[in-house]
Amino acid sequence: MTLTLDRQTSPQQALNQRVFNFSPGPAVLPLPVLQEVQRHLLALPGAGSSVLEISHRSPAFDAILEEAEANLRELLAIPADYRVLFLQGGASLQFSMIPINLLRGQDLPASYILTGSWGGKAAVEARREGRVHVAWDGKADNFVRVPNDGELDLPPASAYVYYTSNETIQGVQFRRAPGVGAAPLVCDASSDFLSGPVDVSGHGLLYACAQKNAGPAGLTVVIVSDEVLEQCGDDVHSMLSYRRQAEKGSRLNTPNVFGVYVFLLVTRWLRDEVGGLEAAAERAAAKSAMIYDVLDRDGGEFFVSHAERECRSRMNVTFRLRRGDLEEAFVAGAAELDLVSIKGHRSVGGFRISAYNAMPVEGVERLRDYMLDFRASH
Numbered sequence: 001m002t003l004t005l006d007r008q009t010s011p012q013q014a015l016n017q018r019v020f021n022f023s024p025g026p027a028v029l030p031l032p033v034l035q036e037v038q039r040h041l042l043a044l045p046g047a048g049s050s051v052l053e054i055s056h057r058s059p060a061f062d063a064i065l066e067e068a069e070a071n072l073r074e075l076l077a078i079p080a081d082y083r084v085l086f087l088q089g090g091a092s093l094q095f096s097m098i099p100i101n102l103l104r105g106q107d108l109p110a111s112y113i114l115t116g117s118w119g120g121k122a123a124v125e126a127r128r129e130g131r132v133h134v135a136w137d138g139k140a141d142n143f144v145r146v147p148n149d150g151e152l153d154l155p156p157a158s159a160y161v162y163y164t165s166n167e168t169i170q171g172v173q174f175r176r177a178p179g180v181g182a183a184p185l186v187c188d189a190s191s192d193f194l195s196g197p198v199d200v201s202g203h204g205l206l207y208a209c210a211q212k213n214a215g216p217a218g219l220t221v222v223i224v225s226d227e228v229l230e231q232c233g234d235d236v237h238s239m240l241s242y243r244r245q246a247e248k249g250s251r252l253n254t255p256n257v258f259g260v261y262v263f264l265l266v267t268r269w270l271r272d273e274v275g276g277l278e279a280a281a282e283r284a285a286a287k288s289a290m291i292y293d294v295l296d297r298d299g300g301e302f303f304v305s306h307a308e309r310e311c312r313s314r315m316n317v318t319f320r321l322r323r324g325d326l327e328e329a330f331v332a333g334a335a336e337l338d339l340v341s342i343k344g345h346r347s348v349g350g351f352r353i354s355a356y357n358a359m360p361v362e363g364v365e366r367l368r369d370y371m372l373d374f375r376a377s378h
Contacts, residue, residue, distance in 0.1 A: 011038065020363030022354050023341035024168050024316060025191070026211040030358040032273065033265040051261045056254045064261050065250070071267035075277055078200050078223060085222040085242065086250040086260050091190045091209040094220065095122040098186055098205065099129035101232040101242050103159050109133040111158040113178060116143045116167025117347060118188060126162070135161065143170040145311040149179040158183040160204060166192035168212070169345040171318030171352065172311045177202050184228050192315050193221070194270060195357055196281030204228040205242075210259060212315070213356045214266050219259030270357070280357055284314040287355045290368045291317045302375045306348060320350025326378055327351075333374060339367050 009017075021028045037051075044051045047060040054060045069084045078084065087093070103110045109131035112123040115138050126132045135154050136147040154161065161180040166173040168191040177185060177199065184204025193208035200206060205224045211217035222242070229243050238244045238252060245252055274280050292312060295305045306318035321327050327350065334342055344352040355364050 019338040019340050020359070020366060021341055022339065022352075022359070022363070022367070024212070024345075024352060024354040025209070026217045027213070027354060027356050028358045029216070029262070030266065030269045030273075031360075033262065033269055033358075036265050037262060052258055054257060056251055056257050061257055061260075064257075064264055068260050068264040068267060071264065071271060072221070072223075075194065075267060075270060076198060076200050076223070079225075081226045082200060083224050083226065083229065083246045085224065085245050086255055086263075087220045087222055087245060088218060088256055090217070090220055091118070091188055091207065092121070094188065094207045094222070095125040096128075097240050097242070098122075098160070098162070099126040100236055100240050102184070102186075102205075102228070103130040104233050104235070106130055106159045108157050108159040109155060111135040111154055111161045111180070111183070113147065113152065113161070113163040114138060115146045115164055115172055115174075116170040117345070118167060118169070118190070119162070119164040122162060122164070122188065130159070133158065138172075142306075143167065143172060144306060145308040146172050146174050147178070152178060152180070154180060154183075160184040160186045162186045162188075164188040164190075166190075166313050166315050168316050168354070169318075169348055169352070170306060171313040171316040172307045173313040173315065184225075184231070191354075191356075192313070194266075194277065194280065195284050195315060197277045210263055212354075213358075215263040216259050218256045219263060221263070274357070281314075283361075284355070284357070287359065287361060287364045288312070288314040288317055290364050291319075291353055291355075291371070294368055294371050295319055298375065302378075303371070304350070306350070315354060315356055317353040317355065318344060318348060318350065320344070323378075324349075329378075330374055334367070334370055337366060337370055339363070339370060342367075 041050055044060055047054055072084055103126060110126050111133045113136045114120050123132050133155055135152045161183045163178055165187050187203050187206045189206055189208045191212045193213050195213055200223060205228050207222040210219040224242055229246060232243045295303050302322055304320050304322055331343060342351050342353055344350040
């Protein structure tokens with residue numbers, strides 16, 4: 001694909017060219033957010049400069065940062081004794097920052113609940129800093145489910161217990177946080193962040209990269225308790241230290257100003273237009289149910305679902321075709337209907353339908369109808 005610069009395209013023409021983008025991330029953003037960015041890209045109201053140009057220490061960015069945090073606290077009901085950090089490096093950097101801060105030099109192991117690819121990658125990085133105890137591993141069953149609390153093999157004490165709330169690649173999701181006792185609970189919430197209410201107080205640390213449900217790539221949101229901050233080691237490089245980042249208000253270096261701005265707009269959209277996280281959860285359940293209903297009615301005859309029913313993700317629906325030779329035709333036919341980025345990860349194959357918060361219901365309806373038509377014609 002070659003990108004060309006077309007100075008003749010009007011905003012309306014650009015709008016008409018938009019497709020239904022089911023990418024797992026970077027993912028679709030709410031159209032009202034994109035339009036707000038477009039309106040104010042040349043000059044942020046009151047700043048006289050683009051948000052791409054303002055200083056990270058300007059009053060304009062002070063206001064952006066303050067409202068972004070306030071909105072997030074309101075949406076998630078974040079307790080007062082938790083800090084909100086706006087960092088960089090994606091979820092992948094958190095795979096390292098967490099054990100660097102919480103496991104390095106500890107006698108206790110860190111316990112990892114492995115429900116898919118991303119949890120496995122996090123455990124690899126943790127082993128560089130200390131002992132890792134695998135409390136549960138779904139690899140033998142090809143990561144088709146998440147465990148019940150009774151299946152967790154937890155030691156008497158852990159430096160922390162780590163889990164991934166929604167595995168983007170395999171399409172499995174925890175409906176609630178696992179019960180792990182007194183150890184700090186750490187959650188990678190990257191692909192279901194802000195898709196429904198979360199008990200933040202039940203976690204010591206919760207983080208998410210923004211590019212699935214909360215903004216553009218390049219921003220990572222970390223929510224960490226004061227208690228966990230006190231447990232962080234001192235012998236940590238400043239940029240990798242949660243404590244130092246908290247002390248400097250996420251401005252130890254130049255933060256992703258634009259990313260935080262778009263995140264702010266997304267939180268406004270969630271609050272004012274979606275109606276909060278309870279409403280977001282209802283939307284997510286309804287959209288994913290459209291696709292799962294097709295899979296269930298088919299019964300595995302034509303479409304084969306990956307995840308077990310009670311553990312299915314409401315963000316990433318994974319399935320394949322019984323006849324693998326038809327999968328390329330399925331992708332091509334979908335693209336003709338402006339349904340794009342539906343191919344599954346290479347480790348799972350088949351298809352992955354990522355219906356994040358900003359995916360319009362109309363896109364999921366069109367995909368559902370296409371699935372039914374494709375099955376009928378093959």
